[in-house]
Each structure stands twice: as C-alpha cells, then as structure tokens.
Amino acid sequence: MISTLKTASNSSIVPKPFLKWAGGKTQLLEQISQFLPQQLVNGKIKKYIEPFMGGGAVFFHIANNYQVQEFCISDINIELVIAYKTIQNYVDELIAMLTDTEKQYLSLDEIQRKEYFYQIRNQFNFHRNDINYQDYNSGWIERTAQMIFLNKTCFNGLFRVNSQGKFNVPVGKYKNPKICDRQNLKAVSLVLQNVEIQHQDFSKWENLIDSQTFIYLDPPYRPLNKTSNFTAYSQQIFNDDEQIRLRDFFKNASNQGAFLMLSNSDPKNEDIEDDFFETAYAGYRIERVKASRLINRDYLNRKTINELLIMNYQSSSII
Numbered sequence: 001m002i003s004t005l006k007t008a009s010n011s012s013i014v015p016k017p018f019l020k021w022a023g024g025k026t027q028l029l030e031q032i033s034q035f036l037p038q039q040l041v042n043g044k045i046k047k048y049i050e051p052f053m054g055g056g057a058v059f060f061h062i063a064n065n066y067q068v069q070e071f072c073i074s075d076i077n078i079e080l081v082i083a084y085k086t087i088q089n090y091v092d093e094l095i096a097m098l099t100d101t102e103k104q105y106l107s108l109d110e111i112q113r114k115e116y117f118y119q120i121r122n123q124f125n126f127h128r129n130d131i132n133y134q135d136y137n138s139g140w141i142e143r144t145a146q147m148i149f150l151n152k153t154c155f156n157g158l159f160r161v162n163s164q165g166k167f168n169v170p171v172g173k174y175k176n177p178k179i180c181d182r183q184n185l186k187a188v189s190l191v192l193q194n195v196e197i198q199h200q201d202f203s204k205w206e207n208l209i210d211s212q213t214f215i216y217l218d219p220p221y222r223p224l225n226k227t228s229n230f231t232a233y234s235q236q237i238f239n240d241d242e243q244i245r246l247r248d249f250f251k252n253a254s255n256q257g258a259f260l261m262l263s264n265s266d267p268k269n270e271d272i273e274d275d276f277f278e279t280a281y282a283g284y285r286i287e288r289v290k291a292s293r294l295i296n297r298d299y300l301n302r303k304t305i306n307e308l309l310i311m312n313y314q315s316s317s318i319i
Helices: 026-033 057-065 078-089 091-106 110-126 139-153 182-192 202-208 240-255 276-280
Strands: 047-050 070-075 196-199 213-217 259-265 285-292 304-311
Touching (some): 026 057, 026 259, 026 285, 047 202, 057 213, 070 078, 078 091, 078 196, 091 110, 091 139, 091 182, 110 139, 202 213, 202 240
C-alpha cells in the first residue's frame, strides 16, 4: 500500500542526495525540469514512480516543488535500498554512528586514514551477505554508515561493485570530508516518511500505473564504447536486452495513460550512425541535453557530452 508523502516544506533545509552516485542527475536538474510534463506543474499528477532511484536528485526535486500525493521509489541495488530505509526509519541512530566515525577518521594522519578506509571496506565486503534484507536489524545502521563513509572518502566519491558484489573503489585523498551531514540526513528522512521504498525490478510497478502517474526512468546507461562502465552500480548486468525490456515497460505504461521520461546516454557521442534509441523509441519524443562527465579515470578527459531525454508526451513545463 502506498501512502501520502510527508513533505519537507516546513523545513528550511532542502534535501539533496546523501550519496554521490555515478550518473546522478543533480547537474541536469535545471534542464530536466524544463521537460517535466505540464500535468505535473498543473497538479494533475497524483503518483510519482522512480524505479531506478540511485542518488535521488529528481525525486527530491519533485518532492519539494510539486504537489504529488503518492511517491514510490525502488532500486535493484539492495545496499542502496537499505540506506534509504535506514534514513527513513533510523536517522538519529545513523547520525550518531556517522558522527563518531567522522570524528575518529578526521583525527588520523594520512597513512592511518588509508588503513582505516580499507578496514571499513573489508568489513563492508565481508558482511555483504549477512544482513537480513527482509526485516530490520541493527546491522542496517552500521552498513548504511559504512556505505556513506566509503562514498564520502573513496576516490572520486562513487559507488561501484565488481561481479561478486564487492565494493572496489580505492581510497581518496580528501583533507576534510563531510562524512556526517546531519542537517541533510534529517531533511532526507523527513521527505521519505510514508514513501514506498522497494527492492525490486522496475517491471514490478506495472500494476500501480494509471493516467495520473508520472514515471521517471534513469537506468544504468548504455555504454558509449567498449571501455565505458556505466553499469557497475550492482552485480546485475544491464545490457541491450535489458534496455529493450525497459522499452517494453515504457510502452506498456504509456498505453495505460501514464506520463514517462527516460534518461540515457546518447550513442551518437561516439558513433553518429548508432540509432539504437531512435529505433527502440520510434514515435516518442527524444531531446538531447548537455551533461559533464563528472566521474572519469582521467580528469583531463572530462568533457561535455549529450544525454538523451525520452518522453511519451509533447507538452512540458518549457516556457
């Protein structure tokens, strides 16, 4: 059962993503907001569904700027789902643990910090199968604290796992990382009250879709080339077959009257002849927006590229 969202409109702190997430949409919010359906602006959208939650930038933006009654979010990455549920239900305990972690970490010298980081990373990986994901236990809070710590102190601040599901990002070299952002965690917790949070495949939302639903889809991006790695957010591989399965979900939801927006990479950045998305989404609206590659092994190669926004509606909030 989906409940009504408790907004953070009475808080002076506007919630933002509590994790830096590869492919996060914070930098694109201004552009994305221009293409949101006019029905959302007019208050005709009653339900918002985001099946690839990630860092949640679009969710937080919509929750704080539009009157939507029901919010449903999910992700296939169980670690991320646990983090959201922990912040939703146990934010004070999490803040206390993160505060202690931050104090201890910042008191260490560079060599000691490196040792501390790998100690936490090893613990995080060793116990990845020990948590009961169906019912809360105290391990949720510690695991979420470890995930946030690793995200705030690892190289380039991203979440990446290998084929075994082990977090494999090396230590970063931040002088004074903000490991515990108490005010934001409190604001995020407030927004998440009564939001439906699920660990499930995107297709599981099909039975909740109607003509008053807006769905934002931000799947693992289709790689631009053989060396790209936009799908390492979980053990699951999101290949072209999965992209087509998502296209079918898009079509089915559209046929049910829902409004949909999908983000993905633009293959034409690398190959002007690659019409994968034009073919898959023939008949739908495709717009290109500018994005900076914020996560790249070679800092000098970071550049502005096109990304795609695919919609099943023509009217938008563009003025």
